[in-house]
Amino acid sequence: MAYYKSYVMVWIALIVLTGATVGVSFLNLGLWNAAVALVIASTKATLVGLYFMHLRHEIKLVIGFALFPLLFLALIIIGTLSDTMTR
Amino acid sequence: MSQTESYLAHKGFKSWALTMDHKRIGVMYLVTTHLFFLIGGFLALLLRLKLLSPGPALFSAHTYDVLFTMHGAMMIFLFIIPAIPSSLGNFFIPLLIGARDVAFPKLNLFSYYLFVSGILVILISLVQPIDTGWTFYTPFSAENSAAVTTVSFGLFLVGMSSILTGLNFIVTIHTLRAPGMTWYRLPLFIWGMYGTSVIQVLSTPVIGITFLLLVAERLFGVGFFDPAKGGDPLLFQHFFWFYSHPVVYVMILPAMGIISEVIPCFARKPIFGYKAIAYSALAIAFISFLVWGHHMFVSGMSTTAGVIFSFLTFFVAVPTGMKIFNWIATLYKGSISLDSPMLWALTFIFLFIIGGLTGLFLGSLATDVHVHDTYFLVAHFHYTMMGGTVMGLFSGLHYWYPKITGRMLDERWAKHAWWMIVVGFNVTFFPMFILGMQGMPRRYAEYPAKYHSLNVLATVGSWLLAVGIVIMFANFIRSLNRGAIAPANPWEALTLEWQVPSPPPEENFEVIPTVTDWPYSYGKETGDTRGK
Numbered sequence: 362m363a364y365y366k367s368y369v370m371v372w373i374a375l376i377v378l379t380g381a382t383v384g385v386s387f388l389n390l391g392l393w394n395a396a397v398a399l400v401i402a403s404t405k406a407t408l409v410g411l412y413f414m415h416l417r418h419e420i421k422l423v424i425g426f427a428l429f430p431l432l433f434l435a436l437i438i439i440g441t442l443s444d445t446m447t448r
Numbered sequence: 449m450s451q452t453e454s455y456l457a458h459k460g461f462k463s464w465a466l467t468m469d470h471k472r473i474g475v476m477y478l479v480t481t482h483l484f485f486l487i488g489g490f491l492a493l494l495l496r497l498k499l500l501s502p503g504p505a506l507f508s509a510h511t512y513d514v515l516f517t518m519h520g521a522m523m524i525f526l527f528i529i530p531a532i533p534s535s536l537g538n539f540f541i542p543l544l545i546g547a548r549d550v551a552f553p554k555l556n557l558f559s560y561y562l563f564v565s566g567i568l569v570i571l572i573s574l575v576q577p578i579d580t581g582w583t584f585y586t587p588f589s590a591e592n593s594a595a596v597t598t599v600s601f602g603l604f605l606v607g608m609s610s611i612l613t614g615l616n617f618i619v620t621i622h623t624l625r626a627p628g629m630t631w632y633r634l635p636l637f638i639w640g641m642y643g644t645s646v647i648q649v650l651s652t653p654v655i656g657i658t659f660l661l662l663v664a665e666r667l668f669g670v671g672f673f674d675p676a677k678g679g680d681p682l683l684f685q686h687f688f689w690f691y692s693h694p695v696v697y698v699m700i701l702p703a704m705g706i707i708s709e710v711i712p713c714f715a716r717k718p719i720f721g722y723k724a725i726a727y728s729a730l731a732i733a734f735i736s737f738l739v740w741g742h743h744m745f746v747s748g749m750s751t752t753a754g755v756i757f758s759f760l761t762f763f764v765a766v767p768t769g770m771k772i773f774n775w776i777a778t779l780y781k782g783s784i785s786l787d788s789p790m791l792w793a794l795t796f797i798f799l800f801i802i803g804g805l806t807g808l809f810l811g812s813l814a815t816d817v818h819v820h821d822t823y824f825l826v827a828h829f830h831y832t833m834m835g836g837t838v839m840g841l842f843s844g845l846h847y848w849y850p851k852i853t854g855r856m857l858d859e860r861w862a863k864h865a866w867w868m869i870v871v872g873f874n875v876t877f878f879p880m881f882i883l884g885m886q887g888m889p890r891r892y893a894e895y896p897a898k899y900h901s902l903n904v905l906a907t908v909g910s911w912l913l914a915v916g917i918v919i920m921f922a923n924f925i926r927s928l929n930r931g932a933i934a935p936a937n938p939w940e941a942l943t944l945e946w947q948v949p950s951p952p953p954e955e956n957f958e959v960i961p962t963v964t965d966w967p968y969s970y971g972k973e974t975g976d977t978r979g980k
Contacts, residue, residue, distance in 0.1 A: 422622075433650050436737055441686045444741065444753035 371412045378405050454854065455954045468553035469954060473560050474539030475852065480564065481535060482921075484526040489917060491519040496876070496910040499903050502895050512893035513579035520582030521599070525606055526567060528837055529695060532702035533648070534563070534613050536844050537641050539852060541617055543945035543952060544635045546626025546961050551619040559612040566605030573598035581891060583692070586673040586684040590665045597666055600659040607652045607659075610698075614648030617641055626944070628963035632726075635943045635967050636719065639726040640705025643733035647694045647701075651737070655691035658684065685747055689740035697736040699833060700800075701729055703840025704771055707793050710843050711775050712968050713941045714790035715782025719968045721774035728767035735764045745816045754813050761811035768804055772797060783971065787939070788862035792843030795870055799835025803828060806881065821891075824884025830877045842869075842920070849924070850938050854951040855931030861923040868916025875909030943967040 382401050390397060411417045416427055455471045464472060495515055498506045507515075538556065542549055550556050573595035580589045580596060589596050621642050625634070662684070664670045671677020673684045712719040719725065741749060741757030775797055784790070806828040809815045819825065849857050879902040884890075888899045895903070937946040944961060945952070 430650055433737055437654065437686070437690050440690070440738070440741060440753075440757075441683070443756055444682065444686065444744075444749045445680070447750040447752035 367412060371408050374408060375405055452949070452953050452958065454949070454951045456854070456951050457954070466557075468549070468557050470538050470542050470550045470553065470556060471852075471952065471954075471956075473556050474535050474537070476560055477530060477538060477563070478535035478852075480567070481527050481531045484522050484567075485531070486917075486921070488519050488522040488527055489914065491515050491522070493910055493914055495519060496907040498893065499895070500907045502897050502900050502903070504894065509893035510579060513581075513891070514577045516891060517579050517581050518577065521570075521578075521603075524582050525603055526570075528699045528833060529610060530563065530606075530613075532706070532837070532841050532844065533617070533641060533644050533698065534559075534610075536706070536841075536848060537617060537644075537702060538613070540848065540945055541620055541638065541641055542624065543851075543948070543956055544638055544943055545621065545624060546629055546944050546957060546963060547620065547624035548956050548960070550616050551623055552616050555612055556616055559609040559616070562605050562609035562612070566602045566607075566609065569602030569605060570599055573602065583688060584659075584662065584684075585688075586662065586665070586681045589662060589684075590673055597663050600663050604656050604659050607656045610648050611652045614645035614652070617645040618649065621645075626957075626960050626963050630963075632723065633963055633966045634726075636708035636722070636725050636729075637702070637705035639729045640701045640703075640708070643729040644698050644701045646730075647698050647733050647736060651691045651694040651698075654687060655695075658687040658691070661687070682744065682747060682749060685744050685749075686740070689743045690737070693740040693743065694733075694736040696832070697732050699837045700840075701732060703796065703837045703844075704729065706840045706844040706847070707775060707796050708771075709941075709943065710789045710793040710847050711778050712970050713847075713939050714787060714793070715779050715784050716971045717778055717782040718970055718972065719774070720777035720780075721770070722966065722968065724770050725774050728770045731767040732764060735760070735767070739764055739811075742811050742816070745813055746820045758811060758813040758816075762808070765804065765808060765811075772801060772804075787846075788857065788859060788866060789843050789847035789939070791863065791866050792839050792846060795866070796836060796839040796843060799831055799839060799873070803831030803833075803835050806831065819884050821889055822884035823880040823888045823890055826890050827877050827880035827884060830880075835873060835877075845924070847939070848945075849927070850934030851945055851950050851952065853928055853931070854934050855927050855929075856934045856938065857927045857931060858923055861919060865916045865920035865923060868912055868919060870916075872909050872912030872914070872916050876906050876913055877909070879903075879906045879909075941967075942969060 378401050382398060385394070385397050385401070388394075410427060414427075416424055419427075455469055464476065467473065494506075495512070498512060538550070541547075576593070576595040576598075578589075578592075578594040578596055578599055580592065580594070584596065584600075621634075621638060661670075661672045665672050665674065665679075669677075671679040673679045673681050675681065708719060708725055739757060739761045741753055742761045745754050745758070786794075806824070809819060810825060810828060846857060846862060849855070883899055883902050883906075886899065888895055934950040936949050938950075939946070944957075944963075944967070947961065948957060
């Protein structure tokens with residue numbers, strides 16, 4: 362049972378965070394709406410990556426491979442913004 | 449089964465359908481992708497036949513739109529993206545690095561079935577064939593009544609297959625290299641395939657997501673791309689090209705890998721600038737992610753972004769140029785034999801230089817405004833993709849045919865086909881550069897009479913090209929039974945796949961080899977010949 366404990370905890374945390382996303386959607390925070398939603402979603406993704414996908418227990422090479430695509434996420438955001446923010 | 453029995457020894461449908469042998473899966477991809485090459489090619493012949501006349505002829509403008517969409521989508525997604533990586537890559541990566549199979553053989557077979565499922569879904573869409581062009585630009589794709597949703601789903605599956613194949617190759621190259629096979633002893637085809645796989649894994653999810661967004665817009669009216677709902681139609685183009693620009697390097701990098709194997713072997717000289725070629729593959733893979741905006745110069749993107757993307761685009765020419773110089777330097781003072789694989793490799797260099805340099809016209813902001821969406825683009829694209837990737841593929845097919853099938857090709861017919869294809873290709877596509885410069889737009893069923901003569905020339909070229917391709921495939925099929933029995937190493941090549949029998953045994957290597965040298969010591973007795 363102890364083996365599953367961390368998974369259950371993470372699962373509960375994910376449900377709570379999903380609830381938080383739904384809850385926040387009823388508040389009008391202006392521009393912060395997107396920011397808050399993204400922070401919650403990123404936290405959930407991190408939890409899934411660390412525990413469900415075992416990144417916490419992986420060797421550095423695998424962790425490196427998992428983090429590397431974030432650079433490309435940054436690229437697509439910066440590249441697209443270079444258009445939309447200068448129109 | 450004994451260790452030395454050929455991988456082709458077992459017969460019957462089940463032995464293929466349930467195989468986890470990377471070689472058999474490679475052959476299945478080879479057959480599937482080339483089937484679509486022939487269908488896509490046939491559609492191109494119909495398009496060219498239509499353009500023989502400037503006015504209405506043969507079929508309606510709408511049918512023309514459907515046909516060029518099918519030609520583009522089939523050739524891109526079902527042929528040229530998987531053609532080299534999934535077929536020759538699957539077959540030869542384990543053999544070249546001294547492994548018995550890929551890292552995840554079951555996943556490999558699963559990727560193949562995903563690919564086939566995607567194809568079946570796309571075929572279902574033919575009930576209401578799409579006419580969006582292979583680029584699926586919004587708002588047209590979001591609003592039209594054809595089966596865009598079905599095709600998107602099919603391509604989503606094909607994309608999943610591509611991601612899993614790339615992932616499989618990355619892990620294979622990292623973990624299954626034979627003892628002594630250090631990174632700098634890897635054959636350059638492996639470096640090319642490594643760069644390719646990285647792009648497949650990193651960029652394909654983006655197109656998958658983009659298709660999902662498009663489907664969400666079509667089915668549920670979510671306004672990602674609809675300005676009336678706060679969306680941005682250009683966002684689709686940003687997402688689409690964030691995948692589709694890097695993916696042209698998924699198409700070309702493996703071909704460049706093949707050329708890097710064939711040139712030193714048939715020039716009997718060590719490859720010039722090994723590390724430069726190896727790292728330029730990774731550099732191309734990385735830079736390919738920075739240049740997508742050059743497809744959107746006239747789409748309404750901001751001028752500032754245009755300047756940035758135009759500037760960045762020029763960087764991708766640098767590692768490409770390095771490769772070309774290194775191949776030519778390898779040829780210099782080599783003992784060159786013009787066997788068919790080498791003829792194709794030299795053709796690749798010749799045509800790809802034209803294709804690559806005309807890309808700079810399109811990458812420059814000012815000249816692109818003039819030639820954008822004209823036949824100049826069509827010519828450039830076909831010179832890089834057919835003149836580049838497909839010629840590289842043909843080189844690889846002729847080079848590795850004896851290893852895959854255990855039979856030699858008929859060299860005389862291979863050369864007849866080569867002549868027809870090279871002449872036909874140039875007669876078809878070179879006039880398009882001129883037509884484009886003169887202002888003939890692409891994707892129109894009819895055109896002004898002043899473009900007539902060059903269009904006739906291009907259509908006649910397409911017939912020569914078709915005859916050449918038919919001869920080549922006839923040679924492939926005929927040699928399966930009637931070709932001379934291939935020795936283990938007909939080209940006296942030094943890479944590992946040639947050190948096992950043709951065709952290879954199911955387990956590839958009876959004993960995993962220990963590697964002590966790089967594979968390019970051509971013309972030297974022994975030892976590491978780098979820098980000497």
